[in-house]
Amino acid sequence: xxxxxxxxxxxxARPPVAPRNSSLAQLTATRVREVIREPEAVFWTFVxxxxxxxxxxxxxxxxxxxxxxxxxxxxxxxxxxxxxTLAALDxxxxxxxxxxxxxxxxxxxxxxxxxxxxxxGPEGVQYRYDPTRPESRIARLLADGALQRSAGRSDPLGVTxxxxxxxxxxxxxxxxPGLLGMNLMGSGIWAIGFSIVSARSKKLLKRLxxxxxxxxxxxxxxxxxxxxxxxxxxxxxxxxxxxxxGVPLRGPLAVLAVITLLxxxxxxxxxxxxxxxxxxxxxxxxxxxxxxxxxxVFSGVxxxxxxxxxxxxxxxxxxxxxxxxxxxxxxxxxGAGLGAVAGELAILAAWAAGTFVLALRLxxxx
Amino acid sequence: xxxxxxARPALLVEGxxxxxxxxxxxxxxxxxxxxxxxxxxxGPNGAGKTTTIEICEGLTAPDTGLVxxxxxxxxxxxxxxxxRLGIALQDTQLSxxxxxxxxxxxxxxxxxxxxxxxxxxALVALGEKRRARVGTLSGGQxxxxxxxxxxxxxxxxxxxxxxxxxxxxxxxxxxxxxxxxFKATGRTVLLTTHYMDEAERLxxxxxxxxxxxxxxxxxxxxxxxxxGAEHILHFVPADGATVDVEALRGLAGVRLARxxxxxxxxxxxxxxxxxxELLAHLERAGxxxxxxxTHSPTLEDVxxxxxxxxxxxx
Numbered sequence: 001x002x003x004x005x006x007x008x009x010x011x012x013a014r015p016p017v018a019p020r021n022s023s024l025a026q027l028t029a030t031r032v033r034e035v036i037r038e039p040e041a042v043f044w045t046f047v048x049x050x051x052x053x054x055x056x057x058x059x060x061x062x063x064x065x066x067x068x069x070x071x072x073x074x075x076x077x078x079x080x081x082x083x084x085t086l087a088a089l090d091x092x093x094x095x096x097x098x099x100x101x102x103x104x105x106x107x108x109x110x111x112x113x114x115x116x117x118x119x120x121g122p123e124g125v126q127y128r129y130d131p132t133r134p135e136s137r138i139a140r141l142l143a144d145g146a147l148q149r150s151a152g153r154s155d156p157l158g159v160t161x162x163x164x165x166x167x168x169x170x171x172x173x174x175x176x177p178g179l180l181g182m183n184l185m186g187s188g189i190w191a192i193g194f195s196i197v198s199a200r201s202k203k204l205l206k207r208l209x210x211x212x213x214x215x216x217x218x219x220x221x222x223x224x225x226x227x228x229x230x231x232x233x234x235x236x237x238x239x240x241x242x243x244x245x246g247v248p249l250r251g252p253l254a255v256l257a258v259i260t261l262l263x264x265x266x267x268x269x270x271x272x273x274x275x276x277x278x279x280x281x282x283x284x285x286x287x288x289x290x291x292x293x294x295x296x297v298f299s300g301v302x303x304x305x306x307x308x309x310x311x312x313x314x315x316x317x318x319x320x321x322x323x324x325x326x327x328x329x330x331x332x333x334x335g336a337g338l339g340a341v342a343g344e345l346a347i348l349a350a351w352a353a354g355t356f357v358l359a360l361r362l363x364x365x366x
Numbered sequence: 367x368x369x370x371x372x373a374r375p376a377l378l379v380e381g382x383x384x385x386x387x388x389x390x391x392x393x394x395x396x397x398x399x400x401x402x403x404x405x406x407x408x409g410p411n412g413a414g415k416t417t418t419i420e421i422c423e424g425l426t427a428p429d430t431g432l433v434x435x436x437x438x439x440x441x442x443x444x445x446x447x448x449x450r451l452g453i454a455l456q457d458t459q460l461s462x463x464x465x466x467x468x469x470x471x472x473x474x475x476x477x478x479x480x481x482x483x484x485x486x487x488a489l490v491a492l493g494e495k496r497r498a499r500v501g502t503l504s505g506g507q508x509x510x511x512x513x514x515x516x517x518x519x520x521x522x523x524x525x526x527x528x529x530x531x532x533x534x535x536x537x538x539x540x541x542x543x544x545x546x547x548f549k550a551t552g553r554t555v556l557l558t559t560h561y562m563d564e565a566e567r568l569x570x571x572x573x574x575x576x577x578x579x580x581x582x583x584x585x586x587x588x589x590x591x592x593x594g595a596e597h598i599l600h601f602v603p604a605d606g607a608t609v610d611v612e613a614l615r616g617l618a619g620v621r622l623a624r625x626x627x628x629x630x631x632x633x634x635x636x637x638x639x640x641x642x643e644l645l646a647h648l649e650r651a652g653x654x655x656x657x658x659x660t661h662s663p664t665l666e667d668v669x670x671x672x673x674x675x676x677x678x679x680x
Contacts, residue, residue, distance in 0.1 A: 007547055008489060008544070008547030008548050008550065008551055009551055011485045011489055012520075012551040012553075013551075016479040016480055016481055016520040017479065017480065017482060018480075019471075019474045019475050021475045022475065023472075023475040023476050025475075026471060026472045026475040027472070029468075030461065030468070030472055033463055034461060034464075037463040037499075038463065199461075202458070202459035203455060203457065203458045204458060204460060207453070207455055207460075209425070210424070210425055210451075210455070211448060211453075211477070211519065212445060212449050212476045212477060212478075213476040
């Protein structure tokens with residue numbers, strides 16, 4: 001370049017030229033640049049889910065079977081029986097016995113320091129426990145078996161235990177597909193929603209529609225840039241799930257790709273729809289949380305969505321994140337092919353198409 | 367390039383009206399901007415300048431009225447018009463993450479025919495900043511980039527809405543140079559401003575706008591001459607003493623007399639004719655003077671004489 005000043009006369013004397021770059025490519029490149037030049041976006045998209053997965057992998061790592069604690073309270077009418085009971089329980093596999101007195105028994109039970117309170121008496125044994133706690137029910141069963149056998153019961157059936165640890169049945173196996181689904185939702189809705197609304201609040205949208213820019217291309221560029229990041233996101237999360245945590249990939253990978261693609265389109269549509277009208281990013285972030293909250297709760301990210309009552313299952317099953325999570329789990333853990341997840345894919349396609357059509361009708365360009 | 371054909375107006379506006387709820391922003395406004403001129407809409411904030419220019423830019427639909435841009439209507443030829451207009455809105459914030467070059471490449475890609483990005487960067491003197499992110503530019507540099515985005519599509523008609531608001535004096539002068547160079551190529555500019563010096567320097571003709579109407583139209587010289595005064599006398603009585611403004615109108619050479627923020631302003635034919643009479647008059651009335659100034663009349667004085675208000679309240 002030269003330092004000689006170029007005047008408008010010089011510049012405008014030359015004929016204009018046809019631009020070299022296509023506007024769709026330029027718009028898409030703009031979206032990609034906006035994301036990768038925002039370090040926070042990279043953190044929340046790639047680093048945060050991996051940290052979350054690592055934390056949960058530590059919390060739910062394989063451990064020796066847990067020991068249930070039984071409290072033994074000497075009975076008022078036969079306090080001498082307590083010592084024998086304590087010894088019998090303490091020598092039982094899976095149980096630890098703890099002597100308690102009547103002052104500390106209630107609080108130990110309430111705080112969960114003991115799972116069941118055993119009080120031996122001359123006519124038999126009393127168990128005090130909370131039946132809604134699975135740990136307490138297990139402890140009661142184990143304790144009762146041990147005490148009955150030490151009192152002389154003989155079991156008529158011979159028993160052989162074969163212990164297994166199956167990949168695919170651990171919590172991390174359940175969680176990783178859900179985390180991938182949640183990430184697709186978060187990056188679709190946040191990235192697109194914020195980008196559009198902040199362009200509107202900065203009057204950049206208004207400036208753009210004053211040019212000959214194609215409005216369809218503008219919205220399309222958000223989808224295309226999402227697909228660029230989708231590939232990276234899925235590769236990173238699925239790769240770490242499989243190679244670092246040993247999560248199985250039993251189904252066809254092509255089907256996994258289709259599920260994530262349709263999921264990303266559905267969440268992008270939702271992102272554009274949420275961003276169709278708000279004038280401020282504050283207003284939009286409220287709407288985004290409102291849209292995502294039910295899916296965080298109901299869509300089976302952290303625990304199975306089948307836990308919710310049958311009455312609300314039609315609602316739960318219609319949520320796009322439920323469809324993504326169910327399809328991902330079916331594919332990754334159970335080896336489901338295209339046919340087996342067709343229902344979920346149809347739900348996602350309906351969300352993608354419906355939200356885009358609605359968003360285009362509602363979209364405010366200024 | 368200067369054609370011999372009878373000049374078709376670059377912009378024609380007749381009977382334009384626009385309300386936002388209860389607020390009437392534009393109230394029967396007429397304009398005719400000739401091809402090749404720089405036309406200014408001068409008026410205080412809230413006068414309806416921005417609404418008018420956004421209607422001409424096709425961003426806002428008028429309630430009623432006729433708008434013809436380059437001889438075409440927005441309802442019929444929106445695509446053609448967007449290709450031919452250059453627009454700098456009031457306070458657009460371009461994407462902070464993009465560089466100067468990338469921003470212009472993006473805008474350039476929207477046009478069928480455009481100026482090379484390099485040329486436009488040189489035009490607004492942002493060569494050293496071509497790889498700088500927009501977020502790191504100063505206010506003046508951002509404003510120049512906004513004008514570059516308006517120029518990259520090789521426009522026939524350039525709309526600039528308050529192009530120098532909030533800029534330092536040096537940046538303002540750079541932008542003025544740019545507009546003058548653009549105009550020198552025979553193209554048309556419509557700008558809004560509430561700075562009278564900007565309007566006087568850049569505009570061939572000016573429409574003074576107030577309450578959504580054109581209240582005066584002409585060249586800066588014509589508008590100032592319409593005051594019929596060669597000088598403006600401004601004095602401030604000491605100790606808050608009051609002056610009978612009516613009586614001042616009878617003094618020699620006084621065309622106009624009015625009270626303005628704390629003082630009194632007289633539009634006069636000649637300073638040497640009026641000042642002795644004024645001093646004598648104040649002496650008789652027992653009004654001591656804190657300040658006496660004189661200046662050549664400006665568009666500000668024209669606006670004040672038309673509306674009784676200041677253009678800017680600062």
